[in-house]
Every structure is written in structure tokens, then in C-alpha cells.
């Protein structure tokens with residue numbers, strides 16, 4: 344029997360990395376919020392690698408933090424090794440990566456959720472989405488593609504009905520979850536949890552298109568049975584690192600990882616048993632991640648490679664479980680044990696948890712607006728793995744935007760949509776809703792055309808003002824941001840105003856500081872453009888320059904050294920902005936636009952882009968089609984029919 348058990352402003356289905364960010368954002372923005380999860384003990388569970396960040400993913404963590412999200416703060420409190428990657432390359436690809444103590448990460452996030460005002464957390468299994476007709480008075484003038492339905496609540500397997508006008512689905516890898524280990528398969532969620540078997544049917548009944556994806560994870564082995572002498576130590580950085588712009592943690596107990604490799608013996612066992620590999624013999628139907636392949640896929644995809652690197656990553660300070668990164672598999676157990684024992688250092692390892700693959704339902708994200716609201720169902724949002732992505736960071740990035748926009752929806756405010764030039768979050772969501780994805784989508788720096796502007800070090804400069812405008816950035820974070828910004832502006836101003844003349848004394852001071860002499864008057868700012876010059880070496884030559892905090896010094900050095908490249912990218916952004924600002928009315932009948940190519944007409948009718956810029960990124964819509972659309976829009980405007 345169903346009964347109404349409660350009414351909220353926002354209901355978030357799922358307390359994974361997407362759901363917790365969505366729920367915390369909505370609650371912190373003043374909405375009465377319900378966070379539902381299948382297991383209170385698995386809030387913010389890391390079912391796969393015990394790490395946060397890395398290339399592009401570290402950028403997402405910083406961006407979530409800059410907006411007022413939780414992942415960065417939580418990682419700084421609970422991670423047990425930090426490394427800045429790609430420091431040998433330019434700042435655009437510098438990326439922080441940290442090893443997490445999984446249980447500490449989970450329970451710290453659980454504690455934060457349980458102590459957030461306006462937020463209730465419940466262990467419930469949601470089976471159905473409740474929809475109602477959009478009242479005629481709100482039906483957007485009856486436009487043919489205006490949503491006819493709106494979200495109004497959810498049903499729990501035990502009969503409770505919770506009502507709310509805004510619902511965020513963040514169901515991850517649980518919808519019709521199916522676990523595969525060789526020939527052995529069963530319905531299940533990650534880490535031995537229950538799957539959610541019914542909710543997919545409710546989505547399908549609402550006309551939402553589903554996809555079947557798959558991901559996999561490696562075995563966990565017992566640290567006591569590993570021979571680390573046969574591996575290479577991978578220590579953390581000595582320098583203190585933090586994800587959050589709010590963290591000042593300077594000392595941590597760090598634990599190392601270890602590097603080892605597969606070899607020909609490993610590869611032979613895998614080749615000899617490829618007929619029993621579920622991803623090769625058809626047991627697995629779901630589409631897996633190209634950039635996170637299983638070991639059996641690597642053997643098939645790179646047959647000439649004589650070894651693959653494996654990182655042994657501790658899962659926490661209070662466990663012997665070790666994650667074998669790079670060895671994701673769904674091979675039968677006898678094969679898993681055999682190939683693990685061929686690896687240097689793992690010859691006698693005990694497996695604590697088997698490697699497995701999981702198949703699950705997710706939605707086709709082209710059904711979403713850039714706000715992550717479904718085009719066809721008002722007040723219904725989606726975030727995370729449920730949108731076809733893979734990764735904790737990708738999930739958190741979508742979660743905070745979905746939570747913010749659910750709150751904006753409740754308040755009747757315009758949604759927050761980050762552009763590709765604002766953030767990796769903008770690139771991620773635009774790629775999903777404009778191009779869609781046919782496999783689990785993973786963020787990479789190569790996906791961002793403006794990556795020199797979207798560095799991890801300036802995420803706060805790009806996004807904290809947006810978080811403040813909507814009310815998610817706290818006073819403490821705002822004050823800190825303003826102080827940092829002022830320090831950067833003051834330092835840059837002083838460098839611009841500090842002129843050096845090529846006197847003997849000046850050049851002697853420069854040489855003393857290891858800086859080549861100058862031959863004409865120059866500013867300290869221009870001197871800092873030289874790659875061999877740092878702010879600190881400049882201060883040695885110019886002692887009047889003030890000492891700067893590291894985060895300010897980094898900004899000053901990057902902005903002076905990369906000024907030319909940054910300016911060039913800003914010009915590219917300005918050029919694209921013209922197209923982004925050309926809004927497309929959402930009631931265009933593309934079949935009525937003459938001389939559009941059929942493929943473009945079909946894609947535009949399906950995706951219904953919000954701007955000419957978004958239209959130009961739809962695969963199958965050519966620049967010629969965009970020009971046709973521009974001319975047609977102009978004609979409509981002149982005839983006073985559509986678009987300004």
C-alpha cells in the first residue's frame with residue numbers, strides 16, 4: 344500500500360559522488376532536500392580506484408570546490424597520498440591526484456550530509472518516478488515540443504511516497520545492475536550491494552531513452568601477501584598539496600603506492616583463455632569505457648606490447664586491501680588467480696575481492712538541456728554515471744550543477760549553465776547534451792579547446808563569483824577569494840609599475856639572482872616572462888618586491904609567462920561567444936527551415952540546441968548548416984517572427 348510519507352522541495356535519488364554534491368548544493372541553497380540511497384554505509388562509495396583527481400579530473404574537483412561543492416574539502420581531509428602530475432609540462436595540464444582512504448572518505452562525506460541543514464538522508468529503494476501533467480496555464484503556449492509532464496515525486500519499494508517538484512536522478516551503476524565474473528553472473532550493485540531493478544522501467548514508461556553500459560574493476564589483494572621489494576616505490580610529493588581553495592593542511596601521513604608490470608606469462612594466460620572472457624564471448628552486452636580498458640581488452644588491443652604497468656594502491660590506512668590499478672577484469676576466478684601470480688611481487692598474493700564487470704542502465708544524455716533538466720519532463724534532472732559518464736569527478740561535477748539547477752528551478756531562477764570557456768564542467772556537460780556518448784565518457788584535457796584558460800590553479804577565479812552569485816559560496820570562502828584576488832591584482836600592478844634600467848648595479852643584482860642582464864629598460868612584469876625567471880629570483884634582485892603566498896605567486900608567474908597564449912585563447916573565446924550568444928528559440932520547427940541538409944535537420948530537431956554555438960557542435964551539423972540557420976534567423980527577426 345502506498346502512502347505519502349513526506350514532502351520536499353528536492354529529492355535526490357542516489358548518494359554517490361553525483362548525488363551527494365547535488366543534495367548538499369540544493370540543501371545549502373535553502374531547499375528542503377531528501378537524499379535517498381540503497382545503503383547508508385555506502386554514501387560516496389568508491390567502488391573502483393581509491394583515488395581522486397588526475398589529469399582533467401583534478402580540474403573538475405577544483406571547479407566543484409570553487410563553486411562551493413564538497414569533494415575537494417572531503418578529499419583533503421581523507422586522502423593519504425598527494426602527487427602533482429605533469430609538472431614537467433605546461434600549467435594547463437598540471438593535475439593533482441590523491442590516493443584516498445576509501446572508508447574515511449565515505450564516512451566523512453556521510454557525516455557532512457547527516458549534519459547539513461535542510462537535508463534528510465534515507466536508506467530507501469526507489470522504484471518509480473511520479474509524473475503529472477503540466478497545467479495548460481504553464482504549457483509554454485502549447486509549443487509542440489514543450490514538456491507535457493512534470494516530476495512530482497517518487498515511490499519507495501516499501502510503499503512510501505515522497506513528493507517534490509524537483510527530482511535529481513543520480514543512480515550510478517545500480518539500475519538493473521548485473522555483475523559478471525567469467526561465466527558467473529547475477530543481478531547486483533557494486534561491492535555486493537543490491538541493484539535497483541525497477542526504476543529503469545519507470546523511466547522507460549516516461550519515454551526516456553536508456554542505454555546499457557558496462558565498467559569493470561580489478562581484484563583487491565592482501566598487502567601481507569605482496570613482495571614490495573620486487574616493485575618500484577611511488578611516494579607522494581613532499582610539498583603539501585590540497586584540492587580545496589579552503590584547505591590549509593600542510594602535514595599528512597602519506598602512504599606509498601608501488602609500480603610493477605605484467606609480462607609475457609601474464610599475457611599468455613590471458614590469450615589462452617580469451618574464449619572465456621565475457622567481454623569477448625558475448626556474456627557482456629553493455630558498452631565499456633575506451634580509456635579505462637580491462638586487462639583482457641589491452642591484450643587484444645595492444646598485442647605487441649610486452650608489458651603493461653600496474654600500480655598497487657592501498658585502499659586505506661586501516662585495511663590490508665590493495666587495489667591493482669590497470670588490471671580491471673571480468674575473467675573467471677581461476678584465470679584471475681593464475682595471471683595475478685605471474686606478476687612480480689604478486690606471486691603469492693591472496694585475493695580479497697575478485698575483479699568483476701558490472702552492466703547497468705543509464706540515460707542518453709542528449710535528452711537533457713545544458714542545465715541537466717530533461718527536455719521532456721519539467722523539474723526532473725539527471726547527473727553522474729546515469730548520464731553515461733565514468734568517474735567520481737565527472738559525477739561530482741554534474742551533481743553540483745544538477746543540484747544548483749534543481750534549487751534554481753524551485754526558486755524560479757534561471758539555471759546555471761557553464762560555457763566551454765568557463766570550465767571543464769561546461770565542456771563535460773556540453774559534450775554530453777550536444778554530442779551524446781556511445782561509451783562511458785571520461786574527461787580528458789584534450790577535450791577542452793580552451794585548456795590554457797581552464798587551468799586547475801585558477802578554478803576559483805573562474806567560478807567562485809558564479810557560486811557566490813547564486814548563494815552557494817560561503818562568506819568565509821568569498822572573503823578568502825577576495826583577499827587572494829586583491830593580492831594577485833596588487834602584485835601584477837606592482838610588477839607592471841616596477842621598471843628596471845640596464846645599469847651596472849641593476850644587472851649585477853640580476854646576475855646575482857641568476858637572471859641574465861637587461862640591455863634596455865623593462866618592467867619587472869616583462870622580466871618575469873622569461874622562463875628562467877621566477878618571482879622569488881626576481882625578489883632577490885628587487886628586494887622591495889613583497890613576499891607572496893604560493894597560490895598568489897603561481898598566478899602572477901603563470902599570467903605573465905603565458906600572457907600571449909592566454910590572450911590568443913581569449914580572442915578565440917570572444918569569436919565563439921558571438922555564436923553562443925545567438926539564442927535559438929526552443930519552438931523552432933527545423934523541418935520548415937529551407938536548404939538545411941536532412942541529417943542536420945534531423946539532428947537539430949532531436950537535440951534542440953539552445954544557441955547557434957551549441958548547434959555548431961552537433962555532429963552532423965556542418966558550418967554551412969549553421970550559416971543557413973543564421974540567415975533564416977535573421978529573416979525571421981526582420982519579419983518580427985523569432986529571435987532577437
Ligand SMILES: Cc1cc2nc3c(=O)[nH]c(=O)nc-3n(C[C@H](O)[C@H](O)[C@H](O)COP(=O)(O)OP(=O)(O)OC[C@H]3O[C@@H](n4cnc5c(N)ncnc54)[C@H](O)[C@@H]3O)c2cc1C
Nearest residue numbers: 357358359360361381391469515516539559727728734738
Ligand atoms: C565496478 C566498477 C568499476 C568502475 N570503474 C571505474 C573506472 O575504472 N574509472 C572510473 O573513472 N570510474 C569507474 N567506476 C565508476 C565510478 O564508480 C562512478 O563513476 C561513480 O561512482 C559514479 O558516481 P555516481 O554518483 O554517478 O553513482 P554511484 O557512485 O554509482 O552512486 C549511485 C547511488 O545511487 C543509489 N541508487 C541507485 N538506484 C537507486 C534507487 N532506485 N533508489 C535509491 N538509491 C539508488 C545508490 O545507492 C548509490 O548511492 C566504476 C564503478 C564500478 C561500480
